[in-house]
Amino acid sequence: MTPPPFSPPLSRLRIGSAPDSWGVWFPDDPRQVPWQRFLDEVSRAGYEWIELGPYGYLPTDPARLTEETARRGLRVSAGTVFTGLHHGEAVWEKTWAHVADNAALARAMGAGHLVVIPSFWRDDRTGRVLEDRNLTADQWRDLTRLTERLGREVRDRFGLRIVVHPHADTHIDGEENVSRFLDATDPDLVALCLDTGHYAYCGGDSVALIERYGERIGYLHLKQVDPGILAEVVAQGIPFGPAVARGVMCEPPAGVPALEPVLAAAQALDVDLFAIVEQDMYPCPPDRPFPIARRTRRFLRSCGA
Template identity: 30%
Template sequence: MTYATDRLSPDKVKLGVCCTLWWNDDFPTIDAGISFDQAVSDMALAGFQGCSIGHKYPSDATELMAALNLRGLRVSEPWTSTYFTINNMRQKTIAAFEETLAHIKALGGTELVVAEFGASSHLLPVDVFANRPVFTDSQWDALTSGLDELGKIACSAGMKLSYHHHMGTGVMTRADIDRLMASTDPDLVHLLLDTGHMAFAGDDPLDLARAYADRIGHVHLKSIRPEVVRRVREEGRTFQESIELGVFTVPGDGAIDFRPILEVLATAQYEGWLVVEAEQDPNKAIPLEYAKKARAYLADVLGW
C-alpha cells in the first residue's frame, strides 16, 4: 500500500507528547517520583516539539515558558474538564474554561481540549464499562449547547476547541461521538481523535478518522494491548486498574496500526498537533524509553 504521510510534513504538523508517560494526573499514586524538570528534558531528548500540561508543571506562565523554551518545547494543549450534564455547574464550567484559556494564551498556545466528566465512572473504584453514564436527552442538550458556547469563546480569542472522547464518560463510544458531532457546530467544536480510547471502548479508530477527517482538530496517538482490554471487560476492572495493568501503550507498540490512520489525516490535509500519549505506570514502563520508541516509530512512518 502507498501512503501519503509525506504530506504530514513538519511545516504542517507538530509532534508532541503527553506527560502521562511520566506520571498520571488523574491518579497521583501512579507516580515514580519523576520531577517536572526531568520529564520535559526527557521529552526534548526524545525529539518532541511540544507537550501537554500536567499537575507538576509550574503554575506561573513566565516560569513555565522559560523552562520549555530552554528545551525547545511548546505547549500542545491544556485540559479542561466540563460538567454541563450535572446540576448547577454550567457557569462554573465556563469560568474554569476561561481561566484555562487565559493561561494557555499566555503560554503562546492555540489549542484547547475539553471532555465532559459529569457522572463519569473513570475516576471511581468501579467497573469502567458497566458504570459509565448514559445521558438523557436533556443532558445531551445541556452538553452540546455548552460546548457550542465554549467554542464561541475560544474562537473569539483566536483559539481552537477540540472535544476528547474518553473511557468511562458519557461520550465514550462511536455512537456517542456521532451524536455529539451531529449536535454541535462544526465551526466551533472540533473532534480530538484519541486512537487508544476509541479502541479501548470497542470501536475502530480508523473508521472514526475516516468519518470525521475534516473535523479533527487535535490528535492523541496511543495504542492498546487487546489482552488487557479483554481482562478489564471480563473482570469488571476500574479505569485506574486498566492503566496499572498496561491497557495503553505508545505507537510502535501494542495492536494499532497507525499508518492508515495517518494516511487519512494526510489525505484530509490535517494541520496541527500529533501528540503521543500512553497512560502507563512509570514504575513499569520507563518513560524515556517509551517516548523514544514512539518517536522512532513516527520517524519511520512520517519520514522525519
C-alpha cells in the same frame, strides 16, 4: 532545474508528547516525576511540542514556563480541562472558572487549542459509580448546547479552539456516542480530539472516523491498547484507572490500532494537525517513561512523521 524541497510523507502532522506519557494525571502526586524531569526527558526524547497536562503540574506563571520550555526547545500545543456540562447551567460558573485558568495559560504559551474531556460516569481510580453511564435526552441537549457555548466563549475570549476528547468511562466514548455528539454540535464551534487509544478501547475505528468526520478532526492523541488486556478489562468490567495500571495502554507498535493507516488518513485531510503521543501509564516507575518515549518517537519517524 532545482528540485523541490523534500517534504516528509506526513508533513501536515506536528508530533509532540504530554505529561500523561510520563505517568502524570494530577497537579501534585508523589508517585509522579517532578515537572523539571518531564521537561528534560521529553526534550531529550526528541519532541518539540508538549501539552500542559493537569493545571498546576507545570509552572502556571507564563514567564517562568516560557523560560523553562524555551531553553529546552519546547513549545506548547494545548491545555486540558475536564467538564461535566451534561449537568446543565448549574455547573457553568464552576466549569468556566476552571476553563479560564487553563485557557489563559495556554494562550500565554502560544497554544491554539484546549482539549476538553467529559467527566467520568465512574471514578477513574476506585471504580465507584458516580452516575448512570447513559445520558437522558435532556442531558444530551445540555451537553451539546453548553459545549457549543464553551467553544464560543473560549474562541472569543482567548482565541483558542476547543477539541473534545472522547474518553473511556465518559459519556462520549465509542462510535455511537461520538457520532451523536458530532451530529448535534456546530462544526464552527466544536472540533474533535481523536484519541486513537481511547477510541479503540471503546470499540471504535479511528480510520473510519477520520474518513467520515474528517472536517471535525481538529487534533490527535496517539496511543495504542493491548488487545489481550483490553479483552480482560471488558469481560471483567474493570474501570479505566485500574485498567491503565494493568497496562491496557501499551507502547507502539505493539497494540491496536495500527498507527500507520491512522496517520495516513490524517495526512490525507490536508490540514495541519497536532499528533500528540499520550500513553496513559499512571502510576509507573519514574525510569520507565523516557525509554518508551524515545522509542516511540523513533517509531513515528519510521512512519514518516
